[in-house]
Amino acid sequence: MTSQTAPKGTTPSSDQIRRAPKVLLHDHLDGGLRPGTIVDLARETGYSHLPEADPDKLGIWFREAADSGSLERYLETFSHTVGVMQTRDALVRVAAECAEDLAEDGVVYAEVRYAPEQHLEGGLSLEEVVEAVNEGFREGERRARANGHRIRVGALLTAMRHAARALEIAELANRYRDLAGGGVVGFDIAGAEAGFPPTRHLDAFEYLKRENNHFTIHAGEAFGLPSIWQALQWCGADRLGHGVRIIDDIQVQADGSVKLGRLASYVRDKRIPLELCPSSNLQTGAAASYAEHPIGLLRRLHFRATVNTDNRLMSGTSMSREFEHLVEAFGYTLDDMQWFSVNAMKSAFIPFDERLAMINDVVKPGYAELKSEWLFQQTASTSGSVAAEG
Numbered sequence: 001m002t003s004q005t006a007p008k009g010t011t012p013s014s015d016q017i018r019r020a021p022k023v024l025l026h027d028h029l030d031g032g033l034r035p036g037t038i039v040d041l042a043r044e045t046g047y048s049h050l051p052e053a054d055p056d057k058l059g060i061w062f063r064e065a066a067d068s069g070s071l072e073r074y075l076e077t078f079s080h081t082v083g084v085m086q087t088r089d090a091l092v093r094v095a096a097e098c099a100e101d102l103a104e105d106g107v108v109y110a111e112v113r114y115a116p117e118q119h120l121e122g123g124l125s126l127e128e129v130v131e132a133v134n135e136g137f138r139e140g141e142r143r144a145r146a147n148g149h150r151i152r153v154g155a156l157l158t159a160m161r162h163a164a165r166a167l168e169i170a171e172l173a174n175r176y177r178d179l180a181g182g183g184v185v186g187f188d189i190a191g192a193e194a195g196f197p198p199t200r201h202l203d204a205f206e207y208l209k210r211e212n213n214h215f216t217i218h219a220g221e222a223f224g225l226p227s228i229w230q231a232l233q234w235c236g237a238d239r240l241g242h243g244v245r246i247i248d249d250i251q252v253q254a255d256g257s258v259k260l261g262r263l264a265s266y267v268r269d270k271r272i273p274l275e276l277c278p279s280s281n282l283q284t285g286a287a288a289s290y291a292e293h294p295i296g297l298l299r300r301l302h303f304r305a306t307v308n309t310d311n312r313l314m315s316g317t318s319m320s321r322e323f324e325h326l327v328e329a330f331g332y333t334l335d336d337m338q339w340f341s342v343n344a345m346k347s348a349f350i351p352f353d354e355r356l357a358m359i360n361d362v363v364k365p366g367y368a369e370l371k372s373e374w375l376f377q378q379t380a381s382t383s384g385s386v387a388a389e390g
C-alpha cells in the first residue's frame with residue numbers, strides 16, 4: 001500500500017471496532033454464558049449453588065472471582081456454569097446464545113470449544129452433548145441472520161488434561177466432523193498445565209494425525225517453553241492455545257534488536273498460530289498490563305498472532321473489548337485489526353477454500369468499507385475546518 005492512500009493512523013472508534021469483521025479461534029462455551037441465562041437455567045434445572053440470584057450481581061461475582069488471583073475461586077466459576085449445562089435444552093440455549101452474542105459483536109467466524117465429558121451429570125451421552133451444542137450453534141446462526149448478522153460457528157471438542165478420556169473424545173471429534181451445515185472442526189486439550197503434560201495424551205494426538213484431523217493444545221499459558229515444545233514436537237499441535245510464553249525464547253537487546261531462540265524461530269518460521277487471549281492473561285498473571293502484553297512484540301515480529309476472548313463471562317470481555325484495549329495500548333489501526341483477523345481466518349480448521357472465501361468475501365471487504373468510511377470522515381472534517389478558517 002502506498003503512502004498517499006495508506007490510511008495509517010486510522011484509529012478505529014468503538015463503533016467501528018464492533019462493526020469490523022472479527023475472527024475468533026479460542027473461546028470456551030462454559031466461559032461465555034449470559035448471567036441471566038445462568039440464573040434461568042439454575043431455576044429450571046434445580047441447581048441450588050449459585051452465589052448470587054440477581055443476574056447483575058452474579059455477573060460481577062464472576063469477574064471478581066476470576067480476578068481474585070485464587071485458583072480455587074477461579075475454578076469455582078466454572079463449576080457453576082458447567083453445573084447449569086447438564087441438560088439438552090440448557091446446552092442448546094447456551095450454544096445458541098453464544099453464536100448470537102458473538103455475531104452481535106461483529107464476529108463472522110468462531111471456533112468455540114467445550115469438554116463433552118463435563119456435561120454428563122444429567123444423564124446425557126457424549127453424543128447427545130455434541131448434538132445439542134451443534135443444534136444450538138445452528139439455531140444461533142439462524143437468529144443472527146434474522147438480525148442482519150452473518151456468523152459461522154464451528155465446535156472444538158476439548159479433553160481435560162487431568163482426565164483419561166482424551167482418545168475417546170478425539171474419536172468423538174472425528175465422528176462429528178464433515179457434517180453438512182457445520183459440525184466439529186477440531187480437538188483441544190485444556191486444564192492445569194503443571195503436572196499434566198500433553199504427552200500423557202499422545203494416543204489421542206496420534207489417532208487424530210492418522211485421521212488427518214486438526215487439533216490445538218492449551219500450552220505456554222502459565223507453564224512456559226517446555227509445554228510449548230511438547231505440544232509442537234511431541235504431540236504435533238496445529239495451533240497453540242495461548243502460546244504467549246514463547247516470549248521467553250525471544251531476547252530484546254539493549255540496542256532494540258531482537259534475537260529469537262530455536263523454538264521461537266520454529267514457531268515463527270512454520271507460521272504456527274498463537275491463540276493469544278490478552279484479558280485472560282492479565283487475570284491469571286501471565287501479563288501485567290495490556291501495554292506490556294507480549295502481543296505487541298509478537299505482532300511486530302510477524303508471528304502468526306491472533307486475538308481471542310478465552311472466557312467472555314469471567315473476563316467481562318468480548319472480541320471488541322479485546323481490540324479496544326489493544327488499540328489503546330498499541331495504537332492499532334484498522335490495518336492491524338485486519339491483519340489479526342486474516343491471521344485467524346488463515347489458521348481456522350475449516351477447509352482451505354472456505355477460509356479463502358471468508359477472507360476474500362467477508363473479512364477484506366468489511367475492512368475496506370470501514371477504511372473508506374474513515375477516509376471520508378477525515379476528508380469531511382478537514383474540508384470543514386478549511387471552510388471555517390477561510
Ligand SMILES: [Zn+2]
Pocket residue numbers: 026028190218241310
Ligand atoms: Zn482457554
